[in-house]
Amino acid sequence: MQNSPSAILGALLLAATFAAHAAGTPHTLRVDLLHTGNALSEQYALDRVVIEPLPWPGNPARPLDDTNRGLNRFEVVDPKTNTVLYSRGYSTIFGEWRTTDEALKHSRGFQESLRFPTPDRPVRVRVLARDERNEFSVVWSVDIDPAAMDVERELRPAPAIAIPIRHNGDSAQKVDLLILGDGYTQAELQKFEADARRLADHLFSVSPFKEREHDFNVWALAVPTRESGVSRPSTGTFHESALGTRYDIFGSERYVLTLDNRALRELAQYAPNEFIEILVNNETYGGGGIFGQFSTAAAGNDWANYLFVHEFGHHFAALADEYYTSPVAYTSGEERPEPWEPNVTALLDPANLKWKRHVAPSTPLPTPWPKAEYEAYQRDYQARRVALRKANRPESEMSALFTAERKFTDALMARQPNRDVIGAFEGANYQASGYYRPAMQCTMFSRTERFCQVCQDAIGDIIDLYSAGK
Structure with missing residues (x-):
């Protein structure tokens, strides 16, 4: 990988970046x-x-x-x-x-x-x-x-050479996204590059990233590990890896993060970066995202495209989770203060809804949707999901369950009169009541392929902050 044409191009582009410093960039x-x-x-x-x-x-x-x-x-x-x-x-x-x-x-x-x-x-x-x-x-x-x-x-030589996945111009005028790999062996570095290219391509097929593609540079960087994959303690799987990324964060089997910030930063500093997504070389469904820190996704999972984009939504634009039926490690009291996140609300003042410019005067607030029917399905679905993980069944069975769940949800929502409107749909932010999301479906709610308009606006604000596009 380090001697590939991609790596050579990366070294040349980084040299140009150093030249920019000579011109006065701190x-x-x-x-x-x-x-x-x-x-x-x-x-x-x-x-x-x-x-x-x-x-x-x-x-x-x-x-x-x-x-x-x-x-x-x-x-x-x-x-x-x-x-x-x-x-x-x-x-x-x-x-x-x-x-x-x-x-x-x-x-x-x-x-x-x-x-x-x-x-x-x-x-x-x-x-x-x-x-x-x-x-x-x-x-x-x-x-x-x-x-x-x-x-x-830092005067040490770089442990690996950054590969330019997409280069659209001077870093000062672009959003610099760095894709790091963890759990890839020396023999799998070409696979890492292919994974990074595949998932970056998918990101830029999703609006509003699709329309703002030329406002981004994308880099890829990985240090090989001795063993393939990252740790998953709930199954007794432990692997040493460059970034220390692992599953089971806070006791959630699907939550993937690294707690070794020093290792993360000491590798990331060798490529231009403002946002970081870590690809873990695993098939098990999982990921995570922290606003302004990093996000993660299991590159080998059948739902990697969704994981990459959904978790990047957290990291890049501070989007809240809009789902509420999956178990999480967080606790919440009975109070429902207005969230600061741009895509969820407690609807304390419907007349001043934070995304009211997208709400038609005829749209009722709260906005009706088939909540009871959805929740009845989810109770059975979540029980089956827990049972599959408890029995350590093959990942293909979990993927099939997710496919069936998406098919049901898509069909249920498609029949609804409010399926395409922006309103305030109860059920969001891990809570069945008291919090509301803007749309019936969105990437932050279900495994659909698109962000709602409110989330798209929130993403666009961050692109504007970091690029010279507008």
Whole structure:
């Protein structure tokens, strides 16, 4: 793979990127943090400050994030003038974990990173979190001097050469998506490249990515592992891998993440990246996505296309899950505050619905749909799904079950008068009642092939933030 024509082209394009730095583009500065606590409290601590080997890939015309996404936001501030120089919203693994039952009993720590263009002066980095009103307030800050002696500068050679999957221009004008591989052996690196190309092709067949394809660069990078596949502890399967990606996160058999942020960042820094999707070389259905961090998908699964796009929706645009019948690790009280995510609502004020510009005056709110019939089917379907996993049946049986479920759901929705309207359909955000989604069907609700218009708008906002397309 490293001597392939793709790798040679990748080396040439990266050399051109370095040339852009010589023309004045700053390097990327990374602040690595430790985020610890439990359901009731949280703390931050500085781990290290790193200047990465590649220039900053971001759009200099959009340093400030005005999308109001994420559980957190970080700001880079000039301490002398209190001017915000750079900001981005994001979410964290800790933020998800603290909603689990485990967080009510124990404290844990997670690694996180904040990345921004290296400033030409000392700065203050502030971390903000949402309060009970969903407003951001400062919870931690640290002063960073990029010229300090303890700032680490990466001088090691790259462990692999990034492959350009799609290259549409200067990184500063494009969204840079990096596809990382985990669980691919040396003999499977060509398979990784083929998987990355196949799934990138599918992403850009889905609107609005289809219409904005030329606003993206896509890179692929993988370090080979000794064994094929990643760990799946629930079945006693453990594999050492470069990124430490594994199944069974938070006790959910289908949830795939890496908790080794340092390993992730130390590999990703060798390719231009603003968003990262990790392909795991497994057939078992699974994936995950954290806004502003990374997403994952099982590249060998029959539903890999859906997994890649759905999980990327979480990571890229902070889209909430709209499904509510599948078991998850998170706990929720009886209160239904208005979510900050752009595609779910508590409908506390129907007259000011966040996506009301798409709602026709004649559309009732809440919007009728065959909820009872859908839930009756789902009770049996979910029981069969649990039984298949408990018996460790072949993955082909799980795929067949998913196919039957999609066929039923598509047929049920197709008969409904509100199937094509934007409204407020009850059942979303892992809750059967009190939360509403914009459309009867969407990639964030079911295994359909398209995003609803509200999700498309939310994705477009992020493309605009990172590219020069608009």
